[in-house]
Every structure is written in C-alpha cells, then in structure tokens.
Amino acid sequence: MSDKVQTVEISVEALRAGDRGEFARLVEKYSAPIYRLALRIVNNDQDAEDVLQETFLKAYRSLPKFEGRSSLNTWLYRIAVNEALMLLRQRRPDSVSIDEEVEGEDSLLDAVQIVDWCCLPESELMDSEARKYLDIAIDRLPKNLQVVFILRDIEDLSIRETAETLGLTETAVKTRLLRARLHLRNQLSSYYGERMAEIKRQ
Amino acid sequence: MNKHTTCQNLLHSMSDYVDGVLDESICTDLERHLRECENCRVVLNTMKKTIEIYHTLPGADIPEEVRTRLYKKLELDDYLR
Numbered sequence: 001m002s003d004k005v006q007t008v009e010i011s012v013e014a015l016r017a018g019d020r021g022e023f024a025r026l027v028e029k030y031s032a033p034i035y036r037l038a039l040r041i042v043n044n045d046q047d048a049e050d051v052l053q054e055t056f057l058k059a060y061r062s063l064p065k066f067e068g069r070s071s072l073n074t075w076l077y078r079i080a081v082n083e084a085l086m087l088l089r090q091r092r093p094d095s096v097s098i099d100e101e102v103e104g105e106d107s108l109l110d111a112v113q114i115v116d117w118c119c120l121p122e123s124e125l126m127d128s129e130a131r132k133y134l135d136i137a138i139d140r141l142p143k144n145l146q147v148v149f150i151l152r153d154i155e156d157l158s159i160r161e162t163a164e165t166l167g168l169t170e171t172a173v174k175t176r177l178l179r180a181r182l183h184l185r186n187q188l189s190s191y192y193g194e195r196m197a198e199i200k201r202q
Numbered sequence: 203m204n205k206h207t208t209c210q211n212l213l214h215s216m217s218d219y220v221d222g223v224l225d226e227s228i229c230t231d232l233e234r235h236l237r238e239c240e241n242c243r244v245v246l247n248t249m250k251k252t253i254e255i256y257h258t259l260p261g262a263d264i265p266e267e268v269r270t271r272l273y274k275k276l277e278l279d280d281y282l283r
Contacts, residue, residue, distance in 0.1 A: 036262055
C-alpha cells in the first residue's frame with residue numbers, strides 16, 4: 001500500500017460505524033507490527049499467525065465498544081499481548097503471567113558482568129550468529145519482563161503507552177524495564193565477551 | 203556513602219537515567235560517581251548498546267501468504283493489493 005495511505009490518520013468514528021474500508025486501513029497499518037510482536041512473544045510462526053488473526057477478529061468485534069480512552073495502537077497491542085499470553089498458557093501452563101510480581105531485589109545485583117564489548121565492530125555485533133543469539137537471549141527473559149522490553153525498546157512505545165497496553169502502573173513498567181535491560185545486558189556481555197576473547201586468541 | 207552502595211544506587215537508577223527521566227539532583231550525583239567508577243561506566247555503556255542493538259534489529263516482515271490469509275479470514279479480500 002502507498003505511503004500516503006499509511007500516513008493518513010485512521011478515523012475511530014468510521015471504524016466504530018463499521019466502515020470496512022477504514023478497517024482494512026487499520027489492518028494494513030498494524031498487521032506487520034502486530035505480527036512482529038506476536039512472533040517475539042510466542043516464538044513460533046504458526047502461533048504468531050493465530051495471534052495475528054485473533055487480534056484483528058477480536059478488534060473488529062470490539063470496535064463498536066471502543067471508547068477511544070486509549071490510542072488505537074495501544075488498544076491493538078493490548079489485545080495482541082493478551083492473545084499471545086493466552087496461547088502460551090495453553091501451550092505451557094507453567095509459564096508466568098504478566099501480572100506476576102517481579103523477582104526479589106537481590107537478584108538484580110547478582111553477578112553483574114563487567115565486560116566492555118561496545119568497541120566490537122558492527123560486523124561482529126550484528127552478524128547472523130549474533131542475531132541468533134539476540135533472539136535466544138530475548139526468548140529466555142521471563143515473560144513479564146520480556147513483554148515490557150519488546151513494547152518499550154523494540155516497538156518504541158513510551159513508558160505511559162507500555163503501561164496502558166499492559167494495564168500496569170508506570171512504576172511497575174519502569175521496574176520491569178530495568179530488570180529486562182539488566183538481564184539482557186548481562187546475557188549479551190557473556191556472549192560478546194566470549195567473542196572478544198575468541199578474536200584475541202586468533 | 204561507600205562505593206558499593208553508590209554502584210547499587212546507580213544500577214537501580216540506570217534505566218531511568220538512560221531514558222532521561224531521572225531527577226536532576228540524582229543525575230548529578232550519579233554522573234559524579236560515573237566519572238570515578240569505571241565498572242559502572244562499562245555497565246552503563248553496555249546497557250545503552252544493548253538497547254540500541256535491539257532497537258535497530260530488523261524485525262521479521264509479515265510473509266505475504268500470512269498477510270493474504272489474514273485478509274481472507276477477515277473477509278477483506280477486496281482490499282488486498
């Protein structure tokens with residue numbers, strides 16, 4: 001679809017009135033980010049597709065009741081996150097809910113890795129092997145931290161929008177974001193630290 | 203305040219610091235500590251780099267057949283281009 005259509009604001013009024021063309025524009029605009037988000041959370045192509053479809057089916061059914069208190073994107077993200085987590089709970093009943101409290105204070109400070117890998121060239125930081133590891137690292141995060149990190153640091157939502165999407169307070173989002181970032185930083189420090197050591201050995 | 207306590211304080215505030223939402227007075231204290239503590243500088247810089255890497259990581263594109271099935275499911279075939 002052309003850029004022009006993408007940038008024209010979607011009319012909530014038209015959506016609520018059941019305008020199919022407007023709904024198609026909503027789908028066009030948000031299907032890629034919703035698919036990406038779902039894929040990050042469920043980490044499986046078929047499940048991500050199911051989440052994508054369910055999200056827009058639910059959105060379409062709920063549109064007449066959409067009051068516009070939240071923005072369209074956070075509203076859609078919220079439906080998608082709930083769908084993804086519900087699917088994960090069916091697949092892995094032991095997986096955590098995003099409402100679950102974050103772990104105790106102590107673990108935050110455990111074993112902070114001190115390796116300065118910032119100087120590694122882009123070709124090392126972002127090659128195909130590194131990218132695979134980046135995916136693994138994010139998949140290892142507890143879900144309640146992972147979802148916050150994806151929305152805030154990958155999808156670029158603000159703290160307020162992330163809180164709105166997840167039905168959390170901004171303070172809770174900040175706490176989880178800190179933990180997610182520290183967890184990932186630690187994992188990446190181990191990984192890139194090892195790669196730095198390999199380069200030195202060569 | 204001993205150094206370890208300050209390192210812990212910095213760790214707790216690091217995310218807010220990176221996002222630029224930390225109180226100015228706390229910022230000043232932390233920046234003073236950062237000038238003196240190499241370990242904290244490493245943690246801060248690698249945290250910033252971690253965020254930057256994930257932020258610039260290209261996300262998966264929606265495959266054309268997934269998009270087509272979505273439009274069919276939503277009975278929006280007429281709008282598919």
